[in-house]
Amino acid sequence: MKETGDGQGTDRFRAWMSHTPARLDVGRAGTRPPTKDMLRFRLDHAAAVDAVYGEVKPETLDEFGLFSADTQYRDKEHYLKYPGSGRLLTEESARMLADRCVSAPQVQIVVSDGLSGRAIDDNLADVLPALRDALAVNGLAEGTAFFVRGGRVGVMDDIGRLLKPEALVLLIGERPGLVTAASMSAYMCYRPGPGRRDSDRMVISNIHPGGTPPVEAGAHIGTLLRKMIEQQASGVKLDV
Amino acid sequence: MEHWLTSVGIDIGTSTTKWILSRLKLTLVSDGSALPRYEIADRILAHVSPIYPTPLSGDEAIDVPAVVALLDEGYAGAGIVAEQVQTGAVLITGETATKRNAEQLAHGLARHAGPFVAAAAGADLEALLAGKGSGAQRRSLETDGIVANVDIGGGTANAVYFRRGQPVATATFHVGGRLVRLERSGRVRYAAPALKEWSAGSGDVPPLPPEGSEASFDALQRVCRAMSDTLLRCVCGEAAALAGSKALFVGQPAAHLPCPAEIWISGGVGALMEGPPPASAAETARFGDIGPLLAAGLAELAGTFAVPVRAAEQSARATVIGAGTQTAALSGATLYCSPGVLPLRNVPVVVCEWPPEAADAGTDAGLLAHAAAEAVARGCALYGREQGGDPPFALGLRAPGYVSYRRLSSIADALIAAYASAKLQESILLLVCSNDMAKSLGNRLFGKLGEPWRRKLVCLDQLVPQEGDYLDVGEPLREDVVPVIVKSLLFGG
Structure with missing residues (x-):
């Protein structure tokens, strides 16, 4: 059984509803939501939890030839309790970067699972090639892209300290929500390094097929990186 | 962050010509973490011209040099430099010169309309722009039902129907002030062929006084009342009215039209609805046509019609305001x-x-x-x-x-x-x-x-x-x- 309003202004309410994926006007069965909507809600919640505990598939990384570095996160439980552990690379990984990556590139691309491995599985194949097209159009040279397991946004500064890129973009899985568990963000910073603040960084968020279109996000990130390098600034100082 | 666009609208209609200059405010409406998105957030009328009689050479063609001179003078008077104009539209509306020298006119006006301007006209676009310029579209966002805007000028009546801001239908009729031209004596100088056909086609319609005859005020009033009544019934999608008025449609007659919750009347005839009705053939013919009497017929009917009928917020300049402020998209x-x-x-x-x-x-x-x-x-x-x-x-x-x-x-x-x-x-x-x-x-x-x-x-x-x-x-x-x-x-x- 589904109850709705009295029909007054229903057209207008429907028009408002079309602007949000929120669970509005689902009706009720007795004192609780209808069974279908209740199950949908629990399914979405379970998917969000799974995304946090899931891992990025090896095939995803192989497709783009990304090698893996680790932060000091140790395991998922520790990672969730101590966010700071996801901002620093292990000593072994730091040595690996020095060994395998081009030093001081114009643009450094880093991919990380963050809070949703699925975000990377679902969106990397659309965002990364579009971003590389955009780098070519904007005349930007890329360093050696790699993957970071157990990363937080602040890991950009540790990588910046080690590789000294002009600009760095981190493609990272977002905290899952009830609308989607596979949403990616792209954080960008000009000359990242220890001491950088949130106001120095910029972000394009909500990247997934139902949000910010992944291919167009990749294209736009390229434009932003060019502007960052042109203006030698990022975050609130950048004139977009 | 904001940016301003200067936009011009020029409307060369069957009876009158007018233009406006507007300033459109572009605003970045997206938040910083989304892809950038701009919208036209504000539209300001910076200059509104007087309403001029459309310069014609004969009954057949627009007098292009005269229109160009009129705009030259207007721009100079308002201190406008053509190079500042960034967007907008020149509309050749209604029956104007049957649009024969429209292209010639567009070339003539290219300088006034800036480097980037549309020289466009078509009944559907006219109807849509009039409905946006009149305020009817905005009204439809405030109400649940359909709001129809009927822009009645000299040559045609352009109807557009909005539901929640979106156009859902358009229709164009041979109904306008200048379709019957009069001398002050009541002598009929001209009657449009479509009206003759409509009048001859149905027993319910009062006979149209023949060209060259002196029509009584009474006879003219009956014709105008019948035109008003038929137009409003057609706009409401009444099946019998639609079936009996095929001759009045410009282009393909509509088989169905939605029934609006409100009807707004704009255009020159809409503007005349608010004035006192003419009391004689001589008063009717003050612009040389039946426009004032048609407006009176509509105003009279508005009081008793089943659907609320009102003069639009912007009546005489609805189309030109629409052309000047609503044509640019991003x-x-x-x-x-x-x-x-x-x-x-x-x-x-x-x-x-x-x-x-x-x-x-x-x-x-x-x-x-x-x-x-x-x-x-x-x-x-x-x-x-x-x-x-x-x-x-x-x-x-x-x-x-x-x-x-x-x-x-x-x-x-x-x-x-x-x-x-x-x-x-x-x-x-x-x-x-x-x-x-x-x-x-x-x-x-x-x-x-x-x-x-x-x-x-x-x-x-x-x-x-x-x-x-x-x-x-x-x-x-x-x-x-x-x-x-x-x-x-x-x-x-």
């Missing part, structure tokens, strides 16, 4: 545009509908290639290089659902193959995507195209032009703002 802000290619004017649109995505990449690429080849071949047949400009046509791309990078790449290949085999490698590639994908598609094409073709690429998005529409694409105002005018019909099609 492309999605993530776009691709080779330097130096824009502006482009009067580019016809050919629609390319992509098929639903096939599971297998090879099959999908084949389907896309076929769709692109078919659309480009149709474009070449309709707008071939001999008569066409550069580009001969724009491709309107419509993709159902999500576009992945794999699909984007296949789309780029399909477009390049189709344009190459149609020998269009020398022409500008103008693509208008319905989905938000212009920048990524442009980037992909840039990577795949050879020189010099890759320097002649324009990719816009979040616009959905229809097959046969014409586009004016303006110069970018910033790297990411490109104004576009989508013209639904040019010179009446």
